[in-house]
Amino acid sequence: MFKNFKLSFFLACKSIKRSNIGTTVLTIAIMSLIFVNLIFLPSIVEGIAETIEQQTRDYMYGNILIEPKEDDFYIDNVDSLQKKINRLPGVLGTASRYMVGATFTHKDKFIGGTLHSASPADEIIVTKYHEGMISGEYLSESDTDEIIMGLDLTGEEDKEGDKADLGGVKVGDKIEVTFSNGVIKEYRLKGIFSVSKMGMDSFAFITEKEMESVLGSNNQASQILVKLNELGTEKEFKKKFMELGIKEKIKTWEEKTAGMTEVVVSSFRIITLISTIVSLIIAVVVIFVIIYINTIYKRKQIGILKAIGIDQRVIIRSYILQALFYCFSGIIIGSILLWILVSYLTTNPISFPIGTIRPVIGTSLITQSILSLLIVSLIAGFIPSWKTARESILKAIWG
Amino acid sequence: MIKVKNLKRIYHKGLVEVHALKGVSFEVKNGEFLGLMGPSGSGKSTLLHQLGLLDTPTGGEIFIDEINLLKLSESEKTLFRLNQLGYVFQEYAILGELTALENVYLPLLMMGKKKKDCINLGMEMLDKVGLGERAHHLQRELSGGEQQRVAIARALINKPKILFADEPCANLDTESSRHILELFRKLNEDLGQTILMVSHEEWHKKYVDRIIYLKDGLIEKM
Numbered sequence: 001m002f003k004n005f006k007l008s009f010f011l012a013c014k015s016i017k018r019s020n021i022g023t024t025v026l027t028i029a030i031m032s033l034i035f036v037n038l039i040f041l042p043s044i045v046e047g048i049a050e051t052i053e054q055q056t057r058d059y060m061y062g063n064i065l066i067e068p069k070e071d072d073f074y075i076d077n078v079d080s081l082q083k084k085i086n087r088l089p090g091v092l093g094t095a096s097r098y099m100v101g102a103t104f105t106h107k108d109k110f111i112g113g114t115l116h117s118a119s120p121a122d123e124i125i126v127t128k129y130h131e132g133m134i135s136g137e138y139l140s141e142s143d144t145d146e147i148i149m150g151l152d153l154t155g156e157e158d159k160e161g162d163k164a165d166l167g168g169v170k171v172g173d174k175i176e177v178t179f180s181n182g183v184i185k186e187y188r189l190k191g192i193f194s195v196s197k198m199g200m201d202s203f204a205f206i207t208e209k210e211m212e213s214v215l216g217s218n219n220q221a222s223q224i225l226v227k228l229n230e231l232g233t234e235k236e237f238k239k240k241f242m243e244l245g246i247k248e249k250i251k252t253w254e255e256k257t258a259g260m261t262e263v264v265v266s267s268f269r270i271i272t273l274i275s276t277i278v279s280l281i282i283a284v285v286v287i288f289v290i291i292y293i294n295t296i297y298k299r300k301q302i303g304i305l306k307a308i309g310i311d312q313r314v315i316i317r318s319y320i321l322q323a324l325f326y327c328f329s330g331i332i333i334g335s336i337l338l339w340i341l342v343s344y345l346t347t348n349p350i351s352f353p354i355g356t357i358r359p360v361i362g363t364s365l366i367t368q369s370i371l372s373l374l375i376v377s378l379i380a381g382f383i384p385s386w387k388t389a390r391e392s393i394l395k396a397i398w399g
Numbered sequence: 400m401i402k403v404k405n406l407k408r409i410y411h412k413g414l415v416e417v418h419a420l421k422g423v424s425f426e427v428k429n430g431e432f433l434g435l436m437g438p439s440g441s442g443k444s445t446l447l448h449q450l451g452l453l454d455t456p457t458g459g460e461i462f463i464d465e466i467n468l469l470k471l472s473e474s475e476k477t478l479f480r481l482n483q484l485g486y487v488f489q490e491y492a493i494l495g496e497l498t499a500l501e502n503v504y505l506p507l508l509m510m511g512k513k514k515k516d517c518i519n520l521g522m523e524m525l526d527k528v529g530l531g532e533r534a535h536h537l538q539r540e541l542s543g544g545e546q547q548r549v550a551i552a553r554a555l556i557n558k559p560k561i562l563f564a565d566e567p568c569a570n571l572d573t574e575s576s577r578h579i580l581e582l583f584r585k586l587n588e589d590l591g592q593t594i595l596m597v598s599h600e601e602w603h604k605k606y607v608d609r610i611i612y613l614k615d616g617l618i619e620k621m
Contacts, residue, residue: 007508018496018537304492307453308553309481310509311474393453397492 007310008317015294015318016325023290024326030286031330031373036337037279038369043342043359045268048352050360052198052261053253058128059200061256062095062225063234064241067249074098074220075248082122082224084244090229090237093125096221098211103178104153104204106166113153115177115204117211126227129193129205136171136191144210147175147187150201151194177204183214196355224248264354280376287323287380295319295388302388303396316385323381327373400593401427401450401561406459408445408616419445421616422459430591432583434598434607441613443597444489444565450595451484451563452476463560481509485554487564491546493538493553499545500525500534503552510557524552528582544575551582555592562586564596568603580606 016024057063068075075081075096082094098117103110120139124130129148130138139148155165169175173189187206194201212218228237234252241250295302305315342359349356388396408420420442427433435443448454450461452468461468463483471479486492493502504521508514525531528548538546547567554562564583568576584606586592596607604610612619 004509004511007505010508014496014501300492301494301496304488304494305505306477307451307480307486307488307492308506309477309479309484309557310505311477314509394448397488 004311004314005317008314008321011305011314011318012321012325015298015322019294027286027290027326028329028333031283031326032333032337034279034283034286035331035334035369035373036341038276038373039334039338039361039365040341040359041275042272042365043361044350044357045265045272046360046362046365047357048268048354049261049265051352051355051357052264053257055196055198055200055355056257056260057231057253059195059198061251061253062126063228063231063253064226064237065251065253065256066224066226066241066246067251068222069248074217074222075224076220078219078221078224081246081248084246085224085226085241088237088240088244090233092227092229093122094227095119095122095126095225096208097223097225098208098215098217098220099222100211100215101180102204104149104166105176105178106169106173109165109167111153111164111166113202113204115179115206115211117208118205119208123205126225129195132193132195133191134194136189138191138193139205139207141207141209143190143207144213145185145187146190147177147204147206148191148193149175149189149204151192152201153204154189154192177206179214181215185214198354276372280372283327283373284376284380287326287377288384290326291319291323291381292384294322295384299388299391299396299399303391303393303398306389306393307397312389315389316382319385319389320378320381323377324374327377331370331373400429400464401595402460402462403450404460404462406446406449406461407457408442408449408454409457418616420449420456420459423613423616423618424459425611425618425621427593427595430587430593432587432594432596432606432608434596434604434610435613436598436604436610437613437619438599440615442616443599443613445616446613447563447565447595447597450561451486452480453486481506482557483560485557485559485562487547487550487554487562487567489566489569491538491543491550491570493546493549495538498535498537499530499541499549499552502538502549503556506553506557520556521552524556525549527555528552529578542575544571544578547571547575547579548582551579555586560593562592562594564594566597566599568598568600576600576603 066075078096082096085091085094096119100115101112102115103112118139120141134151136148139146153165155168157168157170166175169189171189171191174186175189176184176186178184226237228234234254238250238252302315306312342361346358349358403426404424406420406423410417410419423446435446437443445454449456456469468476468479497505500518500521503524504517507517507520522531522534525534528551530545530548530552533541533545541549568579571579580603583594583596587594609621611621
C-alpha cells in the first residue's frame with residue numbers, strides 16, 4: 001500500500017509549495033477555526049458539568065453522603081460514627097447536619113426554606129461555605145442566636161423582581177425563624193453567602209448546638225458528609241464503610257447526582273453535537289472543494305502523469321496527502337488558537353448563572369476531534385481525486 | 400518488434416459511430432524512425448494512442464516484442480508505459496508545478512530509483528537535449544521549444560524501447576522544429592532509438608526512415 005509513497009509525497013509537496021499562497025492560507029485558517037470550534041464548545045459544556053459536580057461535592061454531599069436507614073428520620077450515635085469514619089486513612093473529615101423545614105420572616109416579608117445545622121469546625125474541612133461569605137462572617141462554635149443565610153433567601157436590597165426572598169436583609173438584621181415543630185425564634189443575621197445558583201444559595205445555617213436545643217435532640221443527624229483526600233476513591237471507601245458495619249444508607253456523590261448533571265448539560269450537548277456536525281460538514285465541503293477544483297484544474301496534468309506511467313494510486317495518494325496537510329496544519333494552528341483561548345478563559349472564566357466556568361479539555365475530546373477531522377479530510381481528499389484520476393488518459397489530457 | 404494486426408478504433412459520439420481506424424496492419428523494426436502522415440482525421444494520432452497504450456482499440460492486436468499489449472491489465476499497462484514507452488505530445492505536456500529537472504526525473508522516482516540518482520540522470524538527460532542550464536526553471540519560465548525538449552528528455556529518461564511523438568513540432572516555429580527533429584534523428588542514429596512520429600509537414604519527411612500514409616482510417620501507402 002505504501003509503495004511509491006515517496007513519490008506521492010513528492011508530488012503533494014510540490015503542489016502545495018507552488019500553489020496559490022492565499023488559497024492555502026485561507027484553507028488552513030478555515031480548518032483551524034473548525035478545529036477550535038470542534039473542541040471549544042464541548043470544552044465549555046464539560047466545564048459546566050465539572051462545575052456542577054464540583055459544587056455538589058463542595059456544598060451538598062461531600063464525596064460520600066450518609067443518610068438515615070429506611071424508615072428512620074435521623075442517624076443515631078453520630079459522634080461515634082464520625083469518629084469511626086474519621087479514623088480511616090484517606091478520610092479528610094466528616095460533617096453532620098440536621099435538616100429541617102423552616103419559614104424565615106423579616107418585617108412583612110417571609111420565605112420558606114431548609115434550615116441546616118452546622119458544626120463550624122467540621123464544616124470548614126468538608127464544605128466551602130466559609131469561603132463564599134459575601135457579607136458578615138461564618139458561624140463559630142459558640143453561636144446560638146445567630147444565623148447565616150444564602151443570597152437567594154436574603155435577597156438584594158436594590159433588586160426588585162418576582163423572586164421570593166426577604167427583600168435584601170443585611171448583616172445584623174433580625175430574622176424570625178419558624179421551625180417545623182412550631183418553635184419560633186429570632187436570630188441575628190451573622191453572614192450572607194453566595195456559593196452557587198444550583199440551589200445552595202437557598203440554604204440557611206445555625207450551629208448544631210442551637211439546632212439540637214430547638215429540636216430537643218442529641219447526637220443525631222439528618223446526614224453526614226464525608227470528605228476524602230482523593231477524588232475517585234469514593235467506591236472504595238463506600239465499601240470500607242460497609243465493612244465497618246455502618247448500616248445507614250451510603251451514597252457516593254455520583255450516585256446522589258445521578259442524572260442531575262446530565263439534565264443540566266443535555267441541552268448543551270445537543271447544541272454541541274449540532275455544532276460538531278456542522279463543523280465537520282464545513283470541513284468536508286472546504287477540503288472537497290479545494291481538492292476538487294485542484295483536480296479539475298490539473299486534470300491535464302493527471303492525464304500526463306498517467307500517460308508517462310505514474311500509477312493512479314500514487315496520484316490519488318498525493319491529493320489525499322494534500323488534504324491531510326490542510327487538516328494537520330489546521331489542527332496545529334487551531335491548537336495554538338485554542339491554547340490562547342483556554343489560557344485566557346482559565347484566568348478570566350466565563351460567568352454563568354451556576355457559577356464561573358472554565359473550559360475543560362480532556363484527552364478523549366482532543367483525540368475525537370483530531371480523528372473526526374482526519375477522517376473527513378481523508379474522505380474529502382479521496383473522492384474528488386479518485387473521480388478525476390480514474391478518467392481515461394486521453395479524456396483527461398484533451399477533455 | 401512492433402506488430403499491428405487489423406487494428407480498429409470506433410468512437411461513439413452520441414448515436415453516431417466514428418470509425419477512426421478501420422483495420423490497420425503493419426510492422427516496425429527495432430531502431431526504425433517511422434513517420435505517420437496523412438491529412439487531418441486520417442487516424443494518425445488515434446493509431447499512435449493505441450500503440451502507446453493511451454487508449455484501448457475496439458479490435459485487432461498489438462504486439463511489442465511478442466507481448467500482446469491488449470491482454471495486459473490496467474496496472475500492467477501502466478507499468479509497461481513506465482518501463483518501455485516514452486511520449487512526446489503535440490502540446491508541451493509538462494507539469495507546471497515541477498521544474499524542468501523534476502519533470503524529467505519523475506518517471507525514475509516511479510521506478511523506485513534513489514532521488515540522488517534521479518537528479519544525476521535527469522541532469523545528464525537535460526544536458527543531452529541542451530537544457531542543462533535551464534534545469535531549475537518552471538514551465539512558465541521556458542519557451543515552447545524548451546518545454547518540448549523537456550518533454551523529450553522526460554520521454555527518454557527511462558530508456559524506452561519506443562518513443563512516440565504526436566506532432567511534436569505542431570506548436571513550434573521552424574527553427575525550434577528543426578532542433579527537435581535533429582535531436583530525434585540523432586537519438587535514432589546514435590542510440591538506435593525506435594521512434595514513431597506523427598506529422599503532417601512535408602519537410603519532416605527527410606528526418607524519418609520510412610513513412611506510413613494514412614487516409615480515412617486505413618493505410619494508404621507504406
